Amino acid sequence: MEAALGRVSASKHTGRENLLVCFSHLRWNFVHQRPQHILTLASEQQRVVYFEEPVFEELPQPQMRTSEASPNILIVTPVLPLGASAAKSDAVQRRFVQQIIASMPHSRLIAWYYTPMALRFTEFLDPDICVYDCMDELSAFKNAPPELAQMEKALLRRADLVFTGGLSLFETKRRLHQAIYPFPSSIDVKHFHKARLPGKDPADQAGIPHPRVGYFGVIDERLDAGLVALAARTMPDVHFVMIGPVVKIDPAILPKADNLHWLGAKAYCDLPDYLRHWDAGWMPFALNEATRFISPTKTPEFLAAGLPVISTAIVDVVRSYGAAGLVEIADSDDLESKLRSMLLRPREMLLPQVDAYLADMSWERTWTAMAAHIEGAYRRKKVVPLRRSA
Template sequence: MGDIVCISHLRWDFVWQRPQHLLASLSKYGRVLFVEEPVTRPGLIEPYLEVLPGHSAEDVTIVRLIQPTLKPGWIGHGNPLTQATYTQLLREYLYEEGFSRPVLWLYTPLGLDFIEAIPHSFLVYDVLESLAAAAETTPGLAEKEEKLLRQAGLVLARCTSLYEEKKLFNSRTHLLAGGVEAEYFAPAANLAQFTQPRELVGLKRPIIGFYGVIDDRLDLPLLAYIAQARPDWSLVVVGPISRIRQEDLPVAPNIFYPGMKGYDELPAYLAHFNVALIPYALNEATHYYSPNKALEYVAAHKPVVSTPLQDVLALYTPVVRVGRTPAEFVEQIEDALRESPEDRRAGEDRLLALYTWESLAEKAHRLLEANLEITGD
């Protein structure tokens, strides 16, 4: 496969997510150069290319253009102020480092200008999200994405909705869903490993739990229904509130909101869940949503009940139970409480094996190799 030059709108050292997981795994096949958006730096005389080692990935190198400006600000890829300079410095760096016709891997259509500037053997577009909302405020974005979709030798889509949408532009589009750090959440299967979080002390069991951002994706009437239908259950909803008001949240004696918790705290809460929930509404906010937390719950060997989100139905059933109505959702929780962990274990292990980041990177590698053979590169 050779070396990869990735053009990304995300920072490598910000939040560790899909690009970092996939590219770190793919770096065993060749060098990975991760090209970030420019960084502004007031008081600088000349622009230059900053080169840094990739955090937690030995064979990944980060490059970013450091651009002189009068004041700090955001500059994206493709900006007329910086693109010509960035292209020139990047081409010089690639020549000096011996990058000969690498695979060009894009995460943003704003990196389109690099395609003609960088000689490459193959073009990959990994689609993370729908750009419909961003296109309303970014002139030309939709046209750039369509051009990128049609040019790419391989298009990877993060969820089934994106796959169905993007394959209309390119027959070489494949679903590559999100993965899970199973080893991080696996200890939550053993309750004895964790001190009970203070907000959970004294709560009646069973504890029916959710963690994540509490926003307009959540089916708040469903949460209210569960609490009212089963007052002997404790419903714990962990996470920060966003895009909705505190007063919008359902209130009941058996609903508890511990608030925002750090990533390192989540396994302790998950360990104390008897059933874990994916209680999302079916609306515009969830149309392109793929709930990776389902895999996190499964990694802790917790029974999981979800609303009928498209990716849950396509990818995670029957391991993840689905309730299509509030009454059915409660019934599924009751069935999950009665089920023995041993009955679920084989299915959970098979599902997790499909969605480790290593296995997903291997799938991406196979797809890339197969398409390289077709094109003869």
């Protein structure tokens, strides 16, 4: 562990700058989404440590695997021996967190949580600001730890600020904290606008006939596999392109058809190359507990790419993009009619309306607002003790 700690210390980062330590259930290099967008912007103002959930391998003693996502973002992955108990895992991670923070001089410490489960090994922390960025209702997800709900209650008591990943999530939690703010999915417009420009079709997609209807994102219990199968069966002339890693479900249950193409995970930087050659985007989400509060980041990303979009009736999609006439809402009864009608429309028809809607939805704007809340919370915490001593 001492050898690993030596790699954490970065001599090129000197001075007592702010330090943000993020505890996440998501791998930094898994899917590029909300944490990566927000923390990359945060790293322009402070040092960021991204502390992932542990991996378990055959090794004699714990190790701390580190890498740099950028000069100011350090990724830390605890590597624990196979069979390590929960108590041992927590003790090792607690020690790693202590070592990381001690190795990085800082004037202000921000603890940023994406998973309440990290409180099991960070309860000792006394940060200047504690942020809970609640991007999903994790307790509704497949294989959620049974103690997650209780851990979230503890985190809500500790947090100075709570951000939510959507309006529905905000509404269900707004009475649980006095400083809670909704920050629905934002958009990297410049990146996805590349899909509006000409470009070469990726090799693994080039042979797929048109029309093409595409999905990209994590493929798990939130995807309606039955709806995907129905679409492929009832529209044999339409080709459905599915991009993303398969997690938490058996890949064998995914439907198969000649016009259904599972291309696997793709790098974030390559997504515009695929999207520019699609005729429409779709979001075939199941309507279940795991999707009740989601605010899919891919909705504005599809729109920024210049694609017409069709989705199942996800609440946050219906009330925002659906109400604005930017996304077609469909279920199994009318999917074919609505999708075929969409494919006949000129792609450019909605672009002025789309661009106007997305104009104020940048991740930069989101981070600026979050940073203002953090600064306000910090100032309030510093003022309160002065008033008490007067």
